[in-house]
Amino acid sequence: MSCKPKDFYGNDGAIGLLRWLDKIQAVLRISDCLETHKVRYAANSFQGKALNWWNNQIQARGIDEAESMEWEEFKALLLEEYCPINELQKLENEFWHLTMKGADLMAYNDRFHELSSLLPHMVNSEARKIERYIWGLAPQIGSMVTASRPTTLKSAILLAGQLRDHLVRTNAFENKNSGEKRKLDNPNTSNHSNQTNHSNHFKKPNNNKKPATVRNYGAVNQERKNQHAPKCAKCNFFHFGTCLVCTKCGKPGHQANNCRSNPTPRACYGYKTKKP
Structure with missing residues (x-):
């Protein structure tokens, strides 16, 4: 490392001052500079605005007093001038x-x-x-x-x-x-299931849904019993002999005990004509 101190202009704010102090202290340590000569040696590197500030210190204190001040006092003056508290x-x-x-x-x-x-x-x-x-x-x-x-x-x-x-x-x-x-791109992923359940809870019923088909289990049971019988071309069920006809509903393919239809006739509430 060169023993020539780095020039200091005082234009780079707090970081510039702190870096210069770190550099100059390394130079003083390597060159085995005496404690009484440190300020004079360091001040020799001042340029521009920093040199004007140092000349003002000499005029106020006198050159002997200024150059003989303690190193820590010298650093404190520099920090106060070029390293404001906010920086x-x-x-x-x-x-x-x-x-x-x-x-x-x-x-x-x-x-x-x-x-x-x-x-x-x-x-x-x-x-x-x-x-x-x-x-x-x-x-x-x-x-x-x-x-x-x-x-x-x-x-x-x-x-x-x-x-x-x-x-x-x-x-x-x-x-x-x-x-x-992925979490940042899909912030609502964790709430997706809750939102789905919430929407399903308030979902309107579908009135256009097809009605469920009612199977004739009597015919199915009868078909299972006669599954080895030939298929009848008349009623399309498997049985022997004549076709089975329900005595309740009159439909083929099952007997009255397996009938699921309601034989009770409904009352008619149709339009009644007025008597003349």
């Missing part, structure tokens, strides 16, 4: 709700590393980093990583990658997504 809250909210999208574990890892570096106060220990990382994994991966109880973030990331590759090979992600898609 910082947006990043914190994104980090708080960061989750893995589908099977794209690489994108999740990259964003997790970036936000955890920009917002170290949200994951200020290794245990907090592991907990937050597992929480954002896909459920079928996160549950198995939790069961393994990783002690380092590196081991959790390695196991998550292995599990992700296995689920991709077995098409577990595709099956899950297709099942969810």
Whole structure:
């Protein structure tokens, strides 16, 4: 890594400042910069709007006092100027709700590393980093990583990658997504049976339905008894000798004890003519 600090213009908002601070602190650490020289070294990379802001600080404090301030105080001034609270809250909210999208574990890892570096106060220990990382994994991966109880973030990331590759090979992600898609495409599927029963309950009766045919079981019984007899050409039933004629209804093919017709005549309520 080059020991030349990266220029800072102050035009990229909160993310630009946090990335620059992360970079400059790495440069200061590698170059073994003295604590009393850190501010002077970092301020040398200011350009444009950031340089104007630093010149105002020198005019207000004096160059000796400005360049000799503590590093943490210097960072606090920069955060106050270029990282307003609303911008910082947006990043914190994104980090708080960061989750893995589908099977794209690489994108999740990259964003997790970036936000955890920009917002170290949200994951200020290794245990907090592991907990937050597992929480954002896909459920079928996160549950198995939790069961393994990783002690380092590196081991959790390695196991998550292995599990992700296995689920991709077995098409577990595709099956899950297709099942969810079917549910979204057919949101009323689960209520289909209830709607069908509801519609049938209030269904109007069909008045055009054909009446049920009444079978003459007497004739059927008689036909079964004489099924080995020849078929009569007159009545179309199977019997020996003369045709059977019912003494009640007068129809052939059955006897009076098997007759199902009602011989009682109905009264006539027809139109009556007036007497002259």
